[in-house]
Amino acid sequence: MKKSSILSDATLLANSAELLSLIATGAASSRATLLDASGLSRVTVTQRLNALLAAGLVRETERTLPSGGRPTRVLAIGENAGVILVANIGETHIHIAAMDLQPAIVSQLTIEVSSQADPDGTLERIHHAFSDLLSRADVADRLLFAISLSLPTPVDHKRGCVVGPSVLPKWDEFDIRGWLGRHYEAPVFVENDVNLMTICEHRQNFPHVEDMFFIKAGTGIGSGIVTGGKIFRGAQGAAGDIGHIQFTSDDPPLCRCGKLGCVEARAGGWAIARDLTARGFPAENARHVVQFVENNRPEAIMLVRRAGQTIGEVASDVVSILNPSLIVIGGTLAKAGEYLLSGVRELVYQRCLPLAIRELQIVLSDPQRDSALFGAAHLVLDDIFSRGNVDALIERFVKRSETARVV
Template sequence: MRMRTEEAAGHAILGNSGEILSLIATGTATSRSALLELSGLSRVTVTQRLNALIAAGLVRETERTVPSGGRPTRVLSVNERAGFVLVANIGETFIRLAAMDTEPSIIVESTIPFNAADGPQHVLEHLAREFDRLIARSRASHPFLFGLGISLPTPVDFKRGCVVGPSVLHGWDEFDIAGWMRERFGVPAYVENDVNLMTIHEHRQNYPHVDDMIFIKAGTGIGSGIVSGGRIFRGAQGAAGDIGHIQFESADPPLCRCGKFGCVEARAAGWAIARDLTKRGFKAENARDVVELVTRQNPEALMLLRAAGRVIGEVASDVVSILNPSLIVVGGTLARSGDFLLSGIRELVYQRCLPLATRDLQIVLAYPHKDSALFGAAYLAFYDIFSRQKVDELLARFAAPEGRSAARPSPPGTANVPSAS
């Protein structure tokens, strides 16, 4: 009876530890003194709640230390071995999947074929079965499933977790992907556009101190993500940043995949450049083929890519004039061509924008990373799950019988969860 009473008391303390866990997970407070200052709780209460989190295996003291006015104190961190998130990036013909810990870093990963014509129900069932395999491979070392995130190559209504058309995923419109996944796995599920997730990864991983930036993905399609005030900006329905379908008037506007004429994408995307190269007698089907021809110094490919850079630069100059970012990062397959694309973008931005908007503006290439959308999905999921508004739900799941069965390892390493944009 006494053991049951002590266990119940421990669970009660753990259940009240949400604020402490959120402060640690988001990196807002990484020491005991910082927890005291920011929580406003008494030293005894902070100690009790922190000890409960450590005993549960959710938090640990790392080997790193920070000055404390006396003896250095150890840095507190989420225990990266406590659990994992499942993430998937749905591409054109394949789906990349992974289980990631809270750093985040990949625990296990896999790839499965994808055909959008199979429809959402069939694809999600296949995806869920592969997630089951990743769970089985991850549980022994990382017992608790925190949640899951899915990246889609299409406009997404983030609040509702569904695709909104027109898009390359024909027949997926309005299907409740997030709800389907929540029902299947019983954990928080997030669905987001791939460009926004690439933006989140680029921001958190490489430019965490930049408050206002634009990420432009130049690949098979054209899109952008916006970071404003340090957070991803989605707009009212999640359509913010869709620069690929801004239309330019001309005498003979090209037809876009969306069914309209004159879109930026129809002029500058990888598929559009490949189309124009094919008309000139070159073998090119996609953005990778374009980059291959550029690498071989093909004059027509170089000319078309530079022209594409100027088209992207034209729309980017409007974005700069409206949002006044301090940084533009250009990624995607076409960005692998380096300055051939970037020079065209810079030319138009600096030519069209006022000096005040471009005085401190940097325009750079993204750090190459094939899994940036996967990592962005992990950042996004962890940020919401550990947020002050959601962390109590996490602790309730963790304290349930299936959560209590989790092991309590505390290996070397750190695992603060950087705030997602």
């Protein structure tokens, strides 16, 4: 192709950023709605849309919409136009995946890790795993759109680092974004795992709910808040830390954080495991607790119900303050089903005013193998296709395409 033709295509594609954002965000899903949303002429929309289609950034799906005449095909992002690298860092394992733009997992792997490991060594292992995934044939020719990390810690999302004491003691204030930025020419996102689980639950199962409260009941207890359809992080990213709200009592249990009487020390998976072990049923974590419940051990069932009541007590305060229309309970303990859910519902309905609970739904999350991974991908997609950032994405896409043509 002639150089002038390449430059012409690049200019047309660069001018198509607004249309790409409209399609990616769901603001427009057909040629007709693109015309209305963009305010551009039919000829201009056709030219720019054709450029996006030719580049593979947009595709026409098999679904159709009525248009008053011949049905028009629904437009969507071309899921194979790029790849997102995601990693969910846990206390003992890291789940790593290359994902398309749907998002769906293209390839994945899991590596063992210690929560006591230093961030340099852990990120080096993640970097090698990312390189492995990028070298595989199914993603080798795609543009790396972004990298997104999930951590089981408080995170300053704006700065891309862990803040304060956490289960990853050596990570406080470490520049994760800067470390990865030295190895990849792509945006890097860092977020708390519960917020990412919340984003996943909201985007995939309840996209039309404006105000939602997600509770992760696992080894620890945490929550995520959606208000006005967007995740709410608070001033320092610490919003939703219900696990360390303290209840006073005559004999408050000691929490992992060093305080007495925290919700987590009463209702977290590790706390229930502690109480089961004291009753003669050895357990170490939330998975063991669920196994005892599934085997119909009355001691485990009783403790899970009690944990549900504790979670319900703190959830009732949240309902009184935020007035969500939906509470979703996920995490490992959610696999205990109605034994946990009934305790939560009991306390919320008992303590809250009728107006706050009149239309409130309290449900269990659909179990997913790793919802934090999908939340990490959705976090990327929401950001890079936004009006303020889509131009930078197009610029990177054009640059890579021109380089590939020269080669």
